[in-house]
Amino acid sequence: MKKIAIIFRHAPHGSAKGREGLDFALLSATFEQEISLIFADEGVLNLVPQQTPEAIGAKDFLAAFKALPLYDIECVYACHQSLADYQLEESALAIPLEVKTPAEIAELLTQADEVFVY
Amino acid sequence: MSKLIIQVNQPGYGQGSSYQALQFTQAAIDAGHEVLKVFFYQDGVLSTNHLQSPASDEFALYQAWRELGQTHQVPLVNCVSAALRRGVLSAAESAENQLQHWNLEPPFQMGGLGELVTGVEQADRVICF
Amino acid sequence: MILHIVQYSAAQDNALATSLRYIQPQDTLLLMGDGINSLLQRKWQATLSDTQVCLLEQDVVARGLQTRLGQYQQLSQAEFVQYTLTHAKVITW
Numbered sequence: 547m548k549k550i551a552i553i554f555r556h557a558p559h560g561s562a563k564g565r566e567g568l569d570f571a572l573l574s575a576t577f578e579q580e581i582s583l584i585f586a587d588e589g590v591l592n593l594v595p596q597q598t599p600e601a602i603g604a605k606d607f608l609a610a611f612k613a614l615p616l617y618d619i620e621c622v623y624a625c626h627q628s629l630a631d632y633q634l635e636e637s638a639l640a641i642p643l644e645v646k647t648p649a650e651i652a653e654l655l656t657q658a659d660e661v662f663v664y
Numbered sequence: 665m666s667k668l669i670i671q672v673n674q675p676g677y678g679q680g681s682s683y684q685a686l687q688f689t690q691a692a693i694d695a696g697h698e699v700l701k702v703f704f705y706q707d708g709v710l711s712t713n714h715l716q717s718p719a720s721d722e723f724a725l726y727q728a729w730r731e732l733g734q735t736h737q738v739p740l741v742n743c744v745s746a747a748l749r750r751g752v753l754s755a756a757e758s759a760e761n762q763l764q765h766w767n768l769e770p771p772f773q774m775g776g777l778g779e780l781v782t783g784v785e786q787a788d789r790v791i792c793f
Numbered sequence: 794m795i796l797h798i799v800q801y802s803a804a805q806d807n808a809l810a811t812s813l814r815y816i817q818p819q820d821t822l823l824l825m826g827d828g829i830n831s832l833l834q835r836k837w838q839a840t841l842s843d844t845q846v847c848l849l850e851q852d853v854v855a856r857g858l859q860t861r862l863g864q865y866q867q868l869s870q871a872e873f874v875q876y877t878l879t880h881a882k883v884i885t886w
Contacts, residue, residue: 547785548784550784555807555808555811555886562706562749563706566705566706567748568703569745569777570777570780570781573776573778573781574777574781576783577778577781577782579781579784579785586811586814586815587807587810587811587814588807589713599869611703623753627814629692638807648815650816651814651815652815652816652817653813655795655884656795656817656881658882659882660790660882661795661882661884662782662790662792663884663885666878668811668877679826679828680800680827681825681826682824684825687870688870688873688874690870691870691871691872691873691874694871695871695874695875697874711850738834743798756883770876772879788878789877789878789882789883791877791883791885792798792885793800
């Protein structure tokens, strides 16, 4: 088992990165890896509630973020600075998570065995 | 000597990183390391399209990947779901989808994301391009 | 000690700015491909002055930037492979 940190740094919908990152996260969890997710930079826009990607012909992959506990993915973090940059309040995010400072995120990256960025 | 996984996330034409990944893989093998597999994910699956036809005076990246895989017995594995969405199909997926054509040929092969995960578990390092 | 790789110029993508937010003093930043173009701008030269920066020699030569970027450490492919192993992990942004 490895500690795998997965960073989402791109907004949803504009590319398939977020969706393919989430696929990788869920699959790694089913293979018994210890997964943590980190939302950073524009990736915090994955956390905006009530998105309806169907309106632009995209699949609502964001719904799967709500299923993270079912996959035993409990370490979910967002960058405090990135949330502030996009004026997002922790209380108004689509899923429960822990807000971390950039220094704390740097520490998470140090502790992980592997880090993937989507 | 170390065990490495190389992940390629960008297409073979128009962006440089599939070439960088090829160079790195060759250098790692030359240094005596074991490349467990090269895994193509995201737009990287486009690097494996057999029908890529560069002009005769251009570097043939697809060919170079193929030769590297054959010469050094390095598995070249596509994420099947990323590939299907981008129109890269082997004969088997083509038949399953009632299509008449396909564009993935050996030594490239289809695999699941699970192959990446098990590779990551075995590897000393994962290097993404 | 982490090897961070940034493959895009700052004009193409926010990877450089994002990575710098989480890079620690002992880490190394490898600018690859168009990533090296950021070093031509005073702004990024200044921002990166306290970061251990290295480049791939082939990227510098390919872009005709040997003179402009001569002060930065340049790696051969073999050295790049070594760097991925002498650092504890590799993060490609």
